[in-house]
Amino acid sequence: MQKLLLGDEAIAQGALDAGISGVYAYPGTPSTEITEYIQHSAQAAEGNVHRQWSANEKTAMEAAVGMSYAGKRALVCMKHVGMNVAADSFMNVAITGANGGLVILAADDPSMHSSQNEQDSRYFGKFAFTPVFEPATQQEAYDMTRAAFDFSEKYGVPVLMRVTTRLAHSRSGVKTFEARKQNELHLPKNPKQFILLPAIARKQYAQLLEKQPAIINASENSPFNQYFDGEDKSLGIIASGIGFNYLMENYKDGKCPHPVLKISQYPLPISLIRKLTQECSRILVIEEGYPLIEEQLRGLLDNTLKINGRLDNVLPRMGELNPNLVAKALGMDAMMDVCIPDIVAARPPALCVGCPHIDSYNALNEAIAKYGQGRVFSDIGCYTLGALPPYNAIYTCVDMGASITMAKGAADAGLKPTVAVIGDSTFTHSGMTSLLDCVIEKTNITVMILDNSTTGMTGGQDSHAFGRLENICLGLGVEKEHIRILKPLKPQHAVNTQIIAQELEYNGVSVIIPTRECIQTMARRMKAPKQAQD
Amino acid sequence: MKTDIILAGVGGQGILSIATVIGNAAVRQGLYLKQAEVHGMSQRGGDVQSNLRLSDSLIYSDLIPYGKADLVISIEPMESLRYLPMLSPTGWVVTNTTPFINIPNYPKEDVLMQTIDKLPRKIAIDADKIAKEAGSARSANMVILGAATPFLNMDFSEIERSVAEIFGKKGENIVNLNLKCLQLGREFAININK
Numbered sequence: 001m002q003k004l005l006l007g008d009e010a011i012a013q014g015a016l017d018a019g020i021s022g023v024y025a026y027p028g029t030p031s032t033e034i035t036e037y038i039q040h041s042a043q044a045a046e047g048n049v050h051r052q053w054s055a056n057e058k059t060a061m062e063a064a065v066g067m068s069y070a071g072k073r074a075l076v077c078m079k080h081v082g083m084n085v086a087a088d089s090f091m092n093v094a095i096t097g098a099n100g101g102l103v104i105l106a107a108d109d110p111s112m113h114s115s116q117n118e119q120d121s122r123y124f125g126k127f128a129f130t131p132v133f134e135p136a137t138q139q140e141a142y143d144m145t146r147a148a149f150d151f152s153e154k155y156g157v158p159v160l161m162r163v164t165t166r167l168a169h170s171r172s173g174v175k176t177f178e179a180r181k182q183n184e185l186h187l188p189k190n191p192k193q194f195i196l197l198p199a200i201a202r203k204q205y206a207q208l209l210e211k212q213p214a215i216i217n218a219s220e221n222s223p224f225n226q227y228f229d230g231e232d233k234s235l236g237i238i239a240s241g242i243g244f245n246y247l248m249e250n251y252k253d254g255k256c257p258h259p260v261l262k263i264s265q266y267p268l269p270i271s272l273i274r275k276l277t278q279e280c281s282r283i284l285v286i287e288e289g290y291p292l293i294e295e296q297l298r299g300l301l302d303n304t305l306k307i308n309g310r311l312d313n314v315l316p317r318m319g320e321l322n323p324n325l326v327a328k329a330l331g332m333d334a335m336m337d338v339c340i341p342d343i344v345a346a347r348p349p350a351l352c353v354g355c356p357h358i359d360s361y362n363a364l365n366e367a368i369a370k371y372g373q374g375r376v377f378s379d380i381g382c383y384t385l386g387a388l389p390p391y392n393a394i395y396t397c398v399d400m401g402a403s404i405t406m407a408k409g410a411a412d413a414g415l416k417p418t419v420a421v422i423g424d425s426t427f428t429h430s431g432m433t434s435l436l437d438c439v440i441e442k443t444n445i446t447v448m449i450l451d452n453s454t455t456g457m458t459g460g461q462d463s464h465a466f467g468r469l470e471n472i473c474l475g476l477g478v479e480k481e482h483i484r485i486l487k488p489l490k491p492q493h494a495v496n497t498q499i500i501a502q503e504l505e506y507n508g509v510s511v512i513i514p515t516r517e518c519i520q521t522m523a524r525r526m527k528a529p530k531q532a533q534d
Numbered sequence: 535m536k537t538d539i540i541l542a543g544v545g546g547q548g549i550l551s552i553a554t555v556i557g558n559a560a561v562r563q564g565l566y567l568k569q570a571e572v573h574g575m576s577q578r579g580g581d582v583q584s585n586l587r588l589s590d591s592l593i594y595s596d597l598i599p600y601g602k603a604d605l606v607i608s609i610e611p612m613e614s615l616r617y618l619p620m621l622s623p624t625g626w627v628v629t630n631t632t633p634f635i636n637i638p639n640y641p642k643e644d645v646l647m648q649t650i651d652k653l654p655r656k657i658a659i660d661a662d663k664i665a666k667e668a669g670s671a672r673s674a675n676m677v678i679l680g681a682a683t684p685f686l687n688m689d690f691s692e693i694e695r696s697v698a699e700i701f702g703k704k705g706e707n708i709v710n711l712n713l714k715c716l717q718l719g720r721e722f723a724i725n726i727n728k
Binding site: 029114171242247248322335336338339341343348350385457 | 544545557558561566567568569570571572573578579580581585591592593594595596597598599600601612613615616618619636637639640641645646649
């Protein structure tokens with residue numbers, strides 16, 4: 001059956017048809033739609049597939065590992081930077097191996113459309129000796145997700161699936177196949193498999209290394225790694241993932257005259273690469289993300305082969321590829337000059353009209369003005385847009401939860417006062433332990449938890465913090481009289497400014513919680529019953 | 535046959551419902567389709583676009599190469615100009631003339647309209663006004679889609695059928711309003727080209 005699916009949705013449907021018993025994830029662009037698709041799927045509901053959001057990527061990964069331990073298939077999804085949060089679990093589950101099929105999906109964001117960096121998750125695969133599947137099309141996203149679960153169980157290893165924004169958020173026809181049943185509960189044959197005591201971990205690690213030749217062999221014979229012969233051997237091309245699409249776009253009917261090796265499964269298929277390098281006098285490497293393949297081909301001394309790619313600027317060193325950049329690398333005439341008429345003004349993203357963060361920032365800006373600039377540490381979410389005019393309210397945005405701990409470090413250094421601005425969902429993702437550090441040391445800090453009761457930037461997913469913020473802060477040891485709840489509305493501006501000013505004066509930990517629902521989720525909520533009436 | 539379309543607008547204006555209608559019709563006719571969308575941060579009032587590619591043969595790239603788009607369909611006049619570098623030398627621009635102003639440095643409207651007027655192949659249509667007069671202010675995107683239908687290499691009846699299918703859940707009244715807006719947009723484009 002043919003369905004029109006986003007790359008993300010194809011992965012979700014592939015996982016459902018592979019018989020997963022659970023998906024675990026924290027929302028993050030461009031991965032969010034995978035879990036949302038499963039949450040809305042009747043097939044998932046019927047199979048009672050676990051599909052609630054997790055507190056963060058690490059808790060998601062660990063729960064998925066637990067499901068794999070119990071013998072069932074689990075999918076865990078995150079954006080690329082989520083891999084950093086989950087890395088402890090990811091690196092170690094490589095050593096334990098999987099019992100039920102375990103697939104980790106990392107969605108990378110080259111060109112940083114919605115992210116703070118463009119790290120390439122394929123390096124995590126290499127780092128952990130974990131095979132990486134990198135689909136080029138929506139159909140492959142579906143097929144490879146199914147294949148990845150089978151692979152995981154066949155070799156007893158987790159599999160990392162890597163996609164990038166362009167595939168995650170592009171739609172195409174996908175042919176789906178009959179769903180496989182979910183696994184029965186079954187514990188690992190070796191009861192010590194998941195006990196990483198050093199003595200056991202050494203054995204497990206040795207086993208993982210022993211498996212590598214078989215896993216490389218699987219790459220060399222994978223239907224997803226294809227060698228296309230070509231007459232003109234003056235150039236051989238290695239194209240990975242969606243790099244392959246941009247290559248073929250430049251030839252009528254995809255008829256490239258040069259030999260092409262399409263790579264979608266790692267570790268790298270060494271004998272296929274050797275064949276290409278022996279046949280061709282020059283190699284062009286087209287890969288989306290960092291030059292992972294190219295660096296390995298060049299090696300440390302880079303003196304064996306004539307190689308072109310991102311490292312010699314035949315393709316740009318950073319940013320997303322496109323058909324034109326690849327055409328230029330192929331020596332074709334390509335339109336590179338993108339001149340937008342002068343009359344067109346930039347239209348950057350902005351806080352929505354009526355957004356509660358606007359009122360919070362207006363009050364904060366007024367209260368902190370007398371202390372001077374550079375004292376507000378922020379975090380990852382819609383409120384990061386407070387960095388832009390007219391607010392110019394924040395000075396940092398580094399990683400999930402960093403607002404509180406960076407403000408603490410700056411306070412430790414003597415900056416006074418310091419303010420952290422963090423969203424409700426980001427706070428329960430990674431801010432609670434930071435706040436505990438502050439409470440233990442009675443740091444002079446004012447933490448503003450902007451509570452819009454949702455995970456806003458990714459489209460309004462449920463927040464773990466909902467209805468719990470005050471009790472969490474009390475439980476962590478924040479003094480009751482220094483937990484201040486505000487209503488971020490225009491008529492309250494003077495009162496809110498005064499409360500923030502008071503807490504900035506306090507020499508200890510204050511938590512201010514401006515609480516008002518996200519304007520987007522509210523609009524959706526208001527609309528819902530009306531539609532039902534239609 | 536190949537039709538490469540850039541859909542443009544501002545986050546929240548609903549360019550994706552245009553894509554859904556065209557996509558539905560394309561798939562029913564057995565065409566290949568790729569449609570790259572923008573999700574995430576840029577949706578918050580920023581400029582958004584979608585690359586919609588239709589073809590009777592396999593499509594490789596999710597992105598349209600620069601200078602190769604057959605059509606720019608824009609729900610917002612300034613946004614239609616942002617994607618001119620994507621347009622082929624023989625391509626058409628179909629744009630709404632009602633501006634969406636959420637930035638302080640939005641260009642002067644008369645200068646903007648003069649720039650659009652100078653485009654060699656364009657349909658500039660006040661879709662908001664037409665939709666409002668038709669009794670459905672929220673269907674401006676269907677007016678624009680209607681104005682774009684002469685350039686889609688597709689039977690108009692197929693587009694109508696898709697509108698009926700997609701809005702079917704919302705009842706006959708909504709379907710008819712959307713079909714009316716679609717028809718008005720199409721008539722505008724055909725008449726202006728006579």
